[in-house]
Amino acid sequence: KNQVEQSPQSLIILEGKNCTLQCNYTVSPFSNLRWYKQDTGRGPVSLTIMTFSENTKSNGRYTATLDADTKQSSLHITASQLSDSASYICVVSLNYGGSQGNLIFGKGTKLSVKP
């Protein structure tokens, strides 16, 4: 069964600290993996996308890693800011060519950054 598991479910950190969010997936055939940020009451916004051959990708203070062998990904946030408080969702795309309904979503990690 295609699944995406994220941990932890929720996380509280102090402003300025770093944190790492985890994503494990059992999805086949794999196409790519995205991390989305979803602010409260808003839609998800893409942070990074990685294909099978990419190990790491950065977007400002966000760095995503991918280990296709162990089917694990992580999202590292450096020097956290209050605006980083949001849910972070890991999404894996199935490689079904032109099909659009081929995304497997994790439940997300809710991050709270406190002053």
Next chain:
Amino acid sequence: ETGVTQTPRHLVMGMTNKKSLKCEQHLGHNAMYWYKQSAKKPLELMFVYNFKEQTENNSVPSRFSPECPNSSHLFLHLHTLQPEDSALYLCASSRGGYEQFFGPGTRLTVL
């Protein structure tokens, strides 16, 4: 903003009401989607439209009725909903199978 707008942002309705959610994309995309997001659950794909044609319906109850008059507009017509239908309804669009851009969502409460 992502280029995808949704109205209304909040909706409260009784189980006997009929209402509609609207989504509009300004990105020139050909595919549009409806998702349901409930607390502590992953996003659930409801419907997919490609060039105005419905290509997926993920066993959604008939009390949800989608309409896609053109590639830029998508509606979700609601009637005789249940309290468990209360959720955040997200619209998204994409160019083919590439990245999906999400709207801000409609927070629906069914009393």
